[in-house]
Amino acid sequence: MWLSLGIVFSLGMLIPGKLSLKLQYDRDQVLHIVPETFQQVQHLQLLHSTLLLDLWKPLTPEDITAGEDLHTRVPAPLVQEVKDSLDQHMISYRVLIPDVQELVDLSMPRERSSHKQVQESYVYTQYHPMEEIYEWMTQIQKNYSELVTQNFLGMTFENRPMYYLQISQPSNKPKKIIWMDCGIHAREWISPAFCQWFVKEILQNYKSDPKIRRFLQHLDLYVLPVLNIDGYIYSWKTDRLWRKNRSPYMNGTCYGTDLNRNFNSSWGSIGVSFDCSSNVFCGSEPESEPETRAVTEFIRRKKSDIACFLTIHSYGQLILSPYGSTTKPPSNNEELMQVGKKAAAALTGKYGTSYKVGPPSLILYSNSGSSRDWAHMIGIPLSYTFELRDNGTYGFLLPADQIQPTCEETMLAVTTIIDYVYQEYLPGGAVVLTCSSLALSLCLSIVLTWTVS
Numbered sequence: 001m002w003l004s005l006g007i008v009f010s011l012g013m014l015i016p017g018k019l020s021l022k023l024q025y026d027r028d029q030v031l032h033i034v035p036e037t038f039q040q041v042q043h044l045q046l047l048h049s050t051l052l053l054d055l056w057k058p059l060t061p062e063d064i065t066a067g068e069d070l071h072t073r074v075p076a077p078l079v080q081e082v083k084d085s086l087d088q089h090m091i092s093y094r095v096l097i098p099d100v101q102e103l104v105d106l107s108m109p110r111e112r113s114s115h116k117q118v119q120e121s122y123v124y125t126q127y128h129p130m131e132e133i134y135e136w137m138t139q140i141q142k143n144y145s146e147l148v149t150q151n152f153l154g155m156t157f158e159n160r161p162m163y164y165l166q167i168s169q170p171s172n173k174p175k176k177i178i179w180m181d182c183g184i185h186a187r188e189w190i191s192p193a194f195c196q197w198f199v200k201e202i203l204q205n206y207k208s209d210p211k212i213r214r215f216l217q218h219l220d221l222y223v224l225p226v227l228n229i230d231g232y233i234y235s236w237k238t239d240r241l242w243r244k245n246r247s248p249y250m251n252g253t254c255y256g257t258d259l260n261r262n263f264n265s266s267w268g269s270i271g272v273s274f275d276c277s278s279n280v281f282c283g284s285e286p287e288s289e290p291e292t293r294a295v296t297e298f299i300r301r302k303k304s305d306i307a308c309f310l311t312i313h314s315y316g317q318l319i320l321s322p323y324g325s326t327t328k329p330p331s332n333n334e335e336l337m338q339v340g341k342k343a344a345a346a347l348t349g350k351y352g353t354s355y356k357v358g359p360p361s362l363i364l365y366s367n368s369g370s371s372r373d374w375a376h377m378i379g380i381p382l383s384y385t386f387e388l389r390d391n392g393t394y395g396f397l398l399p400a401d402q403i404q405p406t407c408e409e410t411m412l413a414v415t416t417i418i419d420y421v422y423q424e425y426l427p428g429g430a431v432v433l434t435c436s437s438l439a440l441s442l443c444l445s446i447v448l449t450w451t452v453s
Helices: 002-009 038-051 076-088 100-107 115-120 130-143 190-205 210-218 229-237 290-302 333-351 371-377 400-425 438-452
Strands: 013-015 022-024 029-033 054-057 070-074 093-097 148-155 161-167 176-182 219-224 306-314 318-320 356-358 382-388
Touching: 029 076, 038 076, 070 076, 130 148, 130 161, 130 190, 130 229, 148 290, 161 190, 176 190, 176 290, 176 400, 190 210, 190 219, 190 306, 190 382, 190 400, 210 219, 210 400, 219 400, 290 306, 290 371, 306 371, 306 400, 318 333, 333 356, 333 382, 333 400, 371 382, 382 400
Parallel strands: 176 219, 176 306, 306 382, 318 356
Antiparallel strands: 013 022, 029 070, 029 093, 054 070, 148 161, 161 219, 318 382
């Protein structure tokens, strides 16, 4: 009974829509569970594997651990059966989200913006579909032509163009680059919302804020507002909780690769699946996906100039440093931790939101093939994943009224990291450091100083 029900209901209920079939999650619930014993862990793993429940945290049954939070979405027809099973095995739980569809509905804007509204008064405190983000990028370039260029990066599997925004003041000096991408996972809508907010804040304040003005004199900002465009559009039109891209596998019987398991950093070694129906399917090989290749080919060309690689996700309130596939620390781990903790402290100072800092292998779960690890492995010294609000109260369905506070506090963390790059990688704008080790950086500075004197 478990197996048949799981197959029918684990993905939600399909109902006809005007443009396409749209998944509904009426009365689905998200449960919070903390298993206490190995036996409880085993039962939960069996339950999830048999019923095909939608694990939100961790992402795979293999990563369920005693004493660690577990968040899982249970389809409405299975809610009572799952709760009874938990009770029988003396596994305590609480309901985090009593009706998933209610939150889905709340995250959708009441009215779609017209083309005129996009031009004149873009609303940064609501979520936007991809067609509006495309229009916004075009308009931003027009409005700030002295600073912003919209550049082509590549094409998605479904043949949509990927663009990044380059925010740069003209200069004849060599400049370091800060890279930021958002929306690698389709359902994490707060991520593209932050990339848009970040661009807005930089452009609206660079004339009045001396710190931002100083950044732009010595640093270029490259922002990719939505990396996984096909998946993001699918999350708006068909399945709000879709995570992966939309490339077909197994003759079109299953779709999507987790793009953040598709980079060539210990690819396929841990925290992934080779089953194309899994949310953490890592693809057929490293960089098998066109979206991954578009990013990696560009970053490789620019890697000697990129001082910092930031990739924005949700949820969990974490600043993650390399690595996910090993507990062996990177060569500049002290630097990464110092900067990450300073950024987290700046964020907490705004609204009291608490963030953990560290590598996923120690503070989250092990994974391989992430863009963060790949960026560091090819020589970019500062590489972080941000997991934005919250800790599970809303999970991937963060209400629009939390966009502004989330973006305001995250802005403080990101500018703290950029400030560090400015201070340490461009001392006085005269020395450009390319090594990944803080100790070596300091040695280079001493040698250069001695040489000059």
